[in-house]
Amino acid sequence: MTEGADFQLGPDLRGKRIVVAMSGGVDSSVVAALAARSGAETIGVTLQLYDHGAAVGRTGSCCAGQDIRDARAVCDRLGIAHYVFDHESRFRDSVIDQFADEYLAGRTPIPCVRCNMGVKFTDLFGLARQLGADCLATGHYVRRVVGPEGAELHRALDPARDQSYFLFATTAEQLDYLRFPLGGLPKPEVRAIAAELGLGVAMKPDSQDICFVPDGDYAGLVRKLRPDADTAGEIVDLEGRVLGRHPGLIHYTVGQRRGLEIGGQAEPLYVVRLDAAARRVIVGPRRALAVAAARLSEINWLGGGYGGPVHAKVRSMAKPAPARLDGDRLVFDAPEYGVSPGQAAVLYAGERVLGGGWIAETESAFAAAA
Template sequence: MIENITATDFQLGPNLTGKRIVVAMSGGVDSSVVAALAAQSGAETIGVTLQLYDHGSAVKRAGSCCAGQDIRDARAVADRLGIMHYVFDHESQFRNSVIDHFADEYLRGRTPIPCVRCNMGVKFTDLFRLAKELGADCLATGHYVRRVEGVDGPELHRALDPARDQSYFLFATTSEQLDYLRFPLGAMPKPQVREIAQQLGLVVANKPDSQDICFVPEGDYASVVRKIRPEADSDGPILDLHGQELGRHRGLIHYTVGQRRGLEIGGLAEPLYVVRLDPERQAVIVGPKRALAVSAARLVEPNWLGKVQGRKVMAKVRSLAKPVTATLEGEWLRFEAEEYGVAPGQAAVLYEGDRVLGGGWIEETLGVMTAEAA
């Protein structure tokens, strides 16, 4: 299988002799296989791992990354491949730019995506600097996306395997970064990646994939937020759309837009859902499912990789959501049909076919019921 991989997969020309590739190694099977492909291409290959956190639970947790056992796995793979491997301590930067932001967003009644923030900041920004300081011709990662040469330069495209595609989490990749990045796994199915790892006898060949948020043991994000911001457990009222109190909640961090379970409100004529979170009143606002429908979302901090204004595009407003038709008018993304589950703090990523045109952070939404009432 590995014999079919050529130097051109790194898009540095047909011959990589004399070239240098830095590979971001998280300790998982994907980045380990990228390092193997780079090493067998003829280029000088250097593995770099950022230590991002190291609490006791993460060290023992299968499917985490960039800590404890994962760093040891990355080093073992590098030794097996005969390549240089460096570990850089970025724990304080990761805490300040990702973990603290994650906690603060929940206190603001928003639903954060720390994986995007990590890619935007600590991973890509710092890895870029390190790779260039090491004199690398490119930085290769194990992300499942494709870099395609277009008429106006490199473009970001979905992975060929839709089940593995990570393009939603990479919408903030800039054109300058994309020019330097390489994604050799974007055209591969996961079984092929594992087969390569097994052929080479890599210790991570059967290692489980990363799950949930890497720095949250057992998926219990509320405990992480409580540890960083103890005030996050403050209770408050559960209000209907008219401001009537229906019950009490146990802290905003336990609720997200669209949630139905866990409200513990009895005697209702119809199911109620979390419509929004109001941190100023420490209130959870609930309403019927119809109240979740939105007609538009305002985007901030955008990153565009193609023309989007005034065009019909396909918009993805959650990582697992199906893309829907929408048009960007200024800051407002207007949906062709009402959309559900659009939450401030999440990202809206725009596509044209398989190409990622960019995206932005959802700052606020325009509810269908609100517009009808007006």
């Protein structure tokens, strides 16, 4: 096994108690192995978040059916305790229902962040405390670095695996208690550790982005939860001229080009914004997607006294862009594209995560220039 792979757990935890959040995948399974190897008493905890239909036996999901059985098998292999807690109703109320409501409001939600903010970190934090643990360890690909002002959140060393965007809402109190042993490891090495230990999940596929949508049909799930989601409406241009009809706002996101079914236009049109109150899809040329600034809500700050330049990441796959935060207003140095209400804006200083917030509103650079 790789020497030093458990460096982020720290020598101070030897002989103490570690609770490991186990989803049934290879990442959290390896974390449990590293925790047990550190000499600490290790307890695996799995939250049952949902268990419906095809998710029960499907691999590549998270916290349901087969995944729970996989987590238990890993704990048996490692000789550590494993507990399962049913948080299905809380997950449904705080994540799934909010996911549907956000789509109905014309926003593009990120349920993985909401899950981390609530069920996974807040609830697991409380459970770990109740179990008398000295820390809670997870399989997320981020790094916890102790700086002059305390624990800091940093990107993973492997940029292809970095999950810091989804953890911007981690509080300073939680960060003090959390450990992320995989932040300095590439995924192939994690799988190699699992194989070396004979863990049955060594080659298990990674979980999909939204675990509670087994077939990837987001619109279908929203339609099931909110029957009025398919109410049709107008597709209009920036001046309000009707160009066509749409079958429901849930089928559209800001920046979308395909599926508009609008012909005979002088140039390609994109979804510029969604007007939930009027059930309208507003479209325009690509330049109309340029955003000068965004207002953020529920801002979480992890930067301490940092006051230097920042880079803002407005989508999980976006490149961080130079910006400045003025109160709750995020101002981009140059017009940014693909900024959508409901998504998160995460702020960085180099490799360090300074925090972030939810994009509530945007200010168009196109309108300012016009």
